Amino acid sequence: KAGVTQTPRYLIKTRGQQVTLSCSPISGHRSVSWYQQTPGQGLQFLFEYFSETQRNKGNFPGRFSGRQFSNSRSEMNVSTLELGDSALYLCASSRDVGAEAFFGQGTRLTVV
């Protein structure tokens, strides 16, 4: 059974640009969550999608957005990138919201 796949693994962007990250969940999982991980703040919840609907949202500015497709694949977008957006972005999938979560290897975003 394939795990959670995140693409790309590494990304370098310039301030002001925008970026899209992709996550393919485990087959059969309908819930996808996104987390931002930084050394100072740890793991911070961004948002969670279930069956194409955003169910929960963390305390991030509107520059951070996401969506989920009918096949449960999810994308997150960050517009007008800032240096502070440099982080490891982790995607997790689960059968349902709040159930055991399985994580991808993450996308490391560096903003220069």
Add this chain to the structure above:
Amino acid sequence: AQSVTQLDSQVPVFEEAPVELRCNYSSSVSVYLFWYVQYPNQGLQLLLKYLSGSTLVESINGFEAEFNKSQTSFHLRKPSVHISDTAEYFCAVTRNSGNTPLVFGKGTRLSVIA
């Protein structure tokens, strides 16, 4: 809302010594609890979980954690650590009624010294 406090940000320990990584949670409702491990440049892997039933849960690689409702704790223990246990460990909580995301502690970096 739930919250998690991992009391130690770094724990150095000698190989074959015992270790305890502490986790306390705050919640006004019943919860599910998890420990995840993260190796360098990797995502998080589930180590063990408490959903219901026995308060002592074990992982396949020798770790165990005990859910203590009165002390709102879920400490992780291993009687004898190995070099390969060097990693960052995250405690997480969610409501057992569902529909809420996992809330993570800030992590504890376990360094096993040869």
